[in-house]
Amino acid sequence: MIRRSPAAAERIRKMIEVKNLTKQYGSKLAVNNISFSVGEGEILGFLGPNGAGKSTTMNMLTGYISSTSGTACINGIDILEDPIAAKMHIGYLPEKPPVYGDMTVMEYLRFVYSLKKSKLPRESHLAEICELVGINEVRKRLIRNLSKGYQQRVGFAQALVGNPGVLILDEPTVGLDPKQIIEIRTLIKKLGKNHTVILSSHILPEIQAVCDRIVVISRGSIVANDSTDALAKNMSSDHKLVIRAEGGSEDVKKLLSSIPGMDRVFVNREAEPGVYEYYLEAAQGKDLRREISKKLSSRNYPLLMMKSNELSLEEIFLKLTTGDNYGGVDK
């Protein structure tokens, strides 16, 4: 996968550009003044918990609903000013695949083909898409008789009709089983090679696996926007550890806190009876692993596990989205 630094992304043509986009439902601010852009060929992850405003944003990007204020441009075309021209560049898979149960898969795709006014040779283009998303074996079946996984893929196929430059995918793997999730992920990576993709999810690893860059949204506002690598680096460095030690959690906490250079000690949970799990944070760049081990054994608290805190991306995500300020990530 090609990863680009944000600086490099600046130089690439912006396929999606969102400026100060806001959506208000009555008194409820669903999306609050968000701005970001996606360069050509980039896969952007749009991450946030349920109700954060992901679908609302995507519905504004695709012209399904209008914004209260702010603009969204697709390939330089404002979606409200020239909706038809802008929509020509968009393939959209909404949260619920917009399929008609009373049509067969091929009838449906031919219908979408004429809706999108595609000029590509119809049958070969549709055959290619069916092959790509893996629905060849159900082409003649009625959509309402297909499993959820297949319906989702038909929805995916629909978004690809006409070969639009921009793909907007709203939680494309929700409700699928793990095998299907991996297939869809692989597919998105493949598509990312010659499409600009926005992919929303409330599941971090999913985004991490396919996206070049992540925008984190919480309660309608953007709380982080950085390359996946930078976000991950920021979060999984040596100075953060998870350990498990046997013994009273209060005593151990006090002991660990007394180590010079230890910034934070957080008792996470009781992992086994009498064994607690701790999150530790040392001052930036400090490696306290030896100290910790010595200190614990000196007081006879057996150290049962120690690893660098790889879950911290999750942790950060939780922090970002629950409102805690987290230095260095918020931009």
Add this chain to the structure above:
Amino acid sequence: MFAIMKRELLSYFTSPLGYVFVAVYYLFSGLFLFLFTLSYQSANMETVYTGMFFVMMIMIPILTMRLMAEENRQKTDQLLLTSPVSLPRLVIGKFLSAFAILLVCTLIFLVYGLVLSGFAKVNWAIILGNIFGMLLMGSVFIASGLFISTLTENQMIAAVGSIGLNIGFILIDSFASVMPAKFLQELFSSLSFFGKYSQFTLGVFSVSNIFFFLSVIFIFIFLTVRVLEKRRWA
């Protein structure tokens, strides 16, 4: 536009609704023909045409109830409204699908004309004029039904609502007769759908009546577009 019309027609005939609609229409019109014309040994179909007003009034809402309500319920409107299709074309496509079925229904009157011409002299101009009148009136019901269907996610509500609205169209006449002032009476009777339709059944074709029906169709299509547009701004 034609893509949408084609999809709707496909859908009418994969569910049996399309067939049932056409069959029931033929059944009623045939029955009326037998009761009001053939049994009197006459070639005058005036009462048949009048009867068809009420048949269309009740039946067309069943044809139109699904058109937008089902899109709203299944969220397939997200596909239509994010495709490069303008709203008027979308709405007209929907309208044309129901109109096509009405057309297939109404053309049965050509067959009835042929049947009657077997034993009486038939005025083809009047038959054609009445087919035209029925199509116009039916189109009003289609446009109003489409409009109501856009307002809800529930097909039943759409059907009942449209029948209610159609009854309202008839009641305009009754309102006219109870209006206290002369000019109000005239205003209401000038809006009478049934009165204008009756003129068709009597063989009177006035341009102003045709224009009246076309305007009403236009207004409802316009309102449907507005509702779709307005929803985006909600």
